[in-house]
Amino acid sequence: MIDRRTFSKVLGIGTGAAAVSLSGFQTDAGAVEARGVRNAGGARVPVVPTVAPGTHTSFGRVKQVRAGVLDVGYAEEGPRHGPVVICLHGWPYDIHSYVDVAPLLAAQGYRVIVPFLRGHGSTTFLSPRTVRNAQQSAVALDIVALMDALKIDKALLAGFDWGSRTADIIAALWPERVKGLVSVSGYLVTNVEAQQKPLAPKAExxxxxxxYFATERGRLAMEDKTDRHDLCRLVWDTVSPTWDFDDAVFERTAAAFENPDYAAIVIHNYRWRLGLADGERRYDRYEKVLATRPVIDVPTITLDPERDPFTAPGDGASYRDRFTGRYAHRTLVGIGHNLPQEAPTAFAQAVVDVDHL
Incomplete structure (x- = not known):
């Protein structure tokens, strides 16, 4: 029998050779020369060397900085004065989604910042009185505050899952802070009112x-160490069906779930999306704008993971009108939800390409 792990080996995927689609053209993600990638001025864009997923297993020392309402933990690689890339993780993941991406970008001269989002890893709240709120604009403002704390005026933003949503929001509301955007799964800004409408049964x-998180049982499961661990592992297995990861890879990330606010942040995020939990009034002005689905005008590359069950049909057509600036779209065949960790070379190349778009 071919299981999830051997299936990837049989097809030859999940090893840094993910196929991509550029305007319908299929090629090898490592064979960037075949794309003839050049910027608007005709100069050739640097090619990121191919690495196998899992080549790196850890970052150096995790740094801490006070930013907004948080003490933010973050990894940093690359030259101190290089152009900045901020890589944002999703749920149930952490900074290790970029453990191979960061050194690839650092080798290209970028200063790479990879923060733990609120409630994850070593990122903690400065005050016990701060509401453990995970509505979308609050998370986005965390990253703006981080940029301010690190004296970063403008950066390339790249993310998936919660990270895509966060990067999309910053690009929409504060475009002057964003040099370029790489957004996995496209436009993920949440419209709470639209969330009240049912999806197709398969999508639901x-x-x-x-x-599950809307129930008391779900909340208790996230607060229980064993249940939380096993639930998150199940999500990894189901949304990345061809990713050949081992137990050690998951456990490195699972350590970030031990944050004392992890359960509260995760539960609030998903309940808020469904309109089952209130946000804070201080974020109302941002949410009102986001409810209009504002367009994003910064240079953008969107990436769709083909084996991610959340990927919408239509090769990016459902969100194409939300991006009005310079734009490219790619679909990574055989790749699941945790795209940067499953296909680090293709993700890093997208960051370099959007910087030259």
Whole structure:
């Protein structure tokens, strides 16, 4: 029998050779020369060397900085004065989603910042009185505050899952802070009112944990160390069906789930999306703008992971009108939800390409 792990080996995927689609053209993600990538002025864009996923297993020392309402933990690689890339993780993941991407970009001369989002890893709240709020604009403002604390005026933003949503929001509301955007799964800004409408049954099935978290049972499961661990591992297995990772890879990330606010942040995020939990009034002005689905005008590359059950059909057509600046779209065949960790070379190349778009 071919299981999830041997299946990837049989097909030859998940090893840094993910196929991509550029305007319908299929090629090898490592064979960037075949794309003839050049910028608007005709100069050739640097080619990121191919690495196998899992080549790196850790970052150096995690740094801490006070930013906004948080003490933010973050990894940093690359030259101190290089152009900045901020890589944003999703749920249930952490900074290790970029453990191979960061050194690839650092080798290209970028200063790479990879923060733990609120409630993850070593990122903690400065005050016990701060509401453990995970609505979308609050998370986005965390990253703006981080940029301010590190004296970063402008950066390339790249993310997936919660990270894509966060990067999209910053690009939409504060475009002057964003040099370029790499957004996995495209435009992920949440419209709470639209979330009240049912999806197709198959799509609803994919979101099972969102509805589980709306219950008291779900909250208790996230607060229990064993249940939380096993639930998050199940999500990894189901949304990345061809990713050949081992137990050690998951456990490195699972350590970030031990943050004392992790359960509260995760539960609030998913309940808020469904309109089942209130946000804070101080974020109302941002949410009102986001409810209009504002366009993003900064240079953008969107990436769709083909084996991610959340990837919408249509090769990016459902969100194409939300990006009005210079733009490219790619679909990575055989890749699941945790795209940067499953296909680090393709993700890093997208960052370099959007910097030259």
């Amino acid at each position: 099935y994919t979101w099972w944990y969102q509805y």
